[in-house]
Amino acid sequence: MGTTVIVRQVVKAVAPLPVLAAAGIADGAGLAAALALDAQGVLLGTRFYATTECPSPDVWKQAIVASDGHDTIVTSVPHSLTGRDWPGACSRVVRTRFIEEWLGREPELRRRRGELWSALERAEADGQLEYRTTMLGNAPASSMPSFLRAMSSGRSWQRRKTSCERRFQRWPPSI
């Protein structure tokens, strides 16, 4: 279910509790959309993963910069790998070779978890990105140009806020 649909449903279901919208929001337009759906705020993950303060490896920041969102997939493979399966629970991850190899083979993955975990650790030490599972959002491609600069999270957030405020000036809430 898409963020716009589920946020609206959750806002209505839990009112008057405040709701933070998450998933696929990376710019001022996304923030404005979430507020228009009556969310109280947003939670940004992937966008801040590519900021200068984030201690993630540079190689992953570059992967975010290169991503257009289509190289991700929603799957339970990472959960089967860690052994923290939860029926129906999935994550959006980078569609690496490892993920491709194990899609639909979760029962075997669970059985061979120990062996595969060691292989993944060795691959990570060798800098092989294709043998990893990494969560990554699929923020709209239109927001990707800002990913090209791994700017600081403070500056990034200020830009999002200003962009959102401009949108509300253009679209009065009475409409």
Ligand SMILES: Cc1cc2nc3c(=O)[nH]c(=O)nc-3n(C[C@H](O)[C@H](O)[C@H](O)COP(=O)(O)O)c2cc1C
């Ligand atoms: C690198 C990374 C690691 C994450 N790890 C977890 C996690 O361990 N548990 C969890 O519930 N969500 C996790 N998330 C999801 C975030 O909490 C958040 O819901 C999501 O990133 C929001 O969508 P966005 O990335 O499109 O902004 C992770 C996200 C990223 C990018």
